[in-house]
Amino acid sequence: MHSERQAKRLARKKIVFVIVEGPSDEEALGLFFNRIYDKSSVHVHIVHGDLTTMNGNIRNRIADAVREYANSTHLKKTDFQEVIHIVDMDGAYIPDSAVIGDSAAIDPVYNTTEIRTCNPDGIKCRNEQKRKNLDVISSLLFVWGGVPYQAYYMSCNLEHVLYNKLNCTDQEKENNAFAFAKNYKDNVPGFVSFIADSDFSVPGTYLESWTFIKQDKHSLERYTNLGICLRPEKEEAEGEAGSQQKI
Numbered sequence: 001m002h003s004e005r006q007a008k009r010l011a012r013k014k015i016v017f018v019i020v021e022g023p024s025d026e027e028a029l030g031l032f033f034n035r036i037y038d039k040s041s042v043h044v045h046i047v048h049g050d051l052t053t054m055n056g057n058i059r060n061r062i063a064d065a066v067r068e069y070a071n072s073t074h075l076k077k078t079d080f081q082e083v084i085h086i087v088d089m090d091g092a093y094i095p096d097s098a099v100i101g102d103s104a105a106i107d108p109v110y111n112t113t114e115i116r117t118c119n120p121d122g123i124k125c126r127n128e129q130k131r132k133n134l135d136v137i138s139s140l141l142f143v144w145g146g147v148p149y150q151a152y153y154m155s156c157n158l159e160h161v162l163y164n165k166l167n168c169t170d171q172e173k174e175n176n177a178f179a180f181a182k183n184y185k186d187n188v189p190g191f192v193s194f195i196a197d198s199d200f201s202v203p204g205t206y207l208e209s210w211t212f213i214k215q216d217k218h219s220l221e222r223y224t225n226l227g228i229c230l231r232p233e234k235e236e237a238e239g240e241a242g243s244q245q246k247i
Helices: 002-011 025-034 058-072 122-136 158-163 170-184 188-197 207-211 226-246
Strands: 015-020 041-046 080-088 100-101 115-117 147-155
Touching: 015 025, 015 058, 025 041, 025 080, 025 158, 025 188, 041 058, 041 158, 058 080, 058 122, 080 122, 100 122, 115 122, 122 188, 147 158, 147 207, 147 226, 158 170, 170 188, 207 226
Parallel strands: 015 041, 015 080, 080 147, 100 115
Antiparallel strands: none
């Protein structure tokens, strides 16, 4: 009964299904998606991993995540407004020559020009797999037979974009996410402006932004195209606010 009541409540609004990699990503962004898409019902789905580094059909993995949530809440395809997928670039498109062997780098160490690692062949293989999947999802328009889908990137990763920090520990990710959300929780327009209007905000169309990040070493540098996702919502809110002021 509880799930049926939840389904009836959710069905009043279309679902915006947001896919993120980990709990700290949800901590940093979940509040803002709920506030920005206030006319919809937002569900943030934590993958606990990186779908873009996994073998297999990434289209099916994404569709399965949406379908499983729909089944658990008695929802249909038509109840979904869209799927928003947040991905880290992790230097996936850099040349192999920028992956540097370093016996001291037990975990990969990122900077804006190279990745240092004790297992360069492993990173090169990971990047190859990640590129294949990113190439698929960057041109993917629908999942699960018709639900609109778009992927937005954080480069080199979410911590790099939001906090200008690389190589964070899990605890640092949690602490930074909490501080970031607290800083902007009462200033959603400020959050949107930070994402959409900063020097790391990639302009242009959605497809142009993906062409850009795949070039040179941009996938290690500090960039995001998430502003392309948020800007229409910002403009709509500003338009409504202007109309209310005229009244």
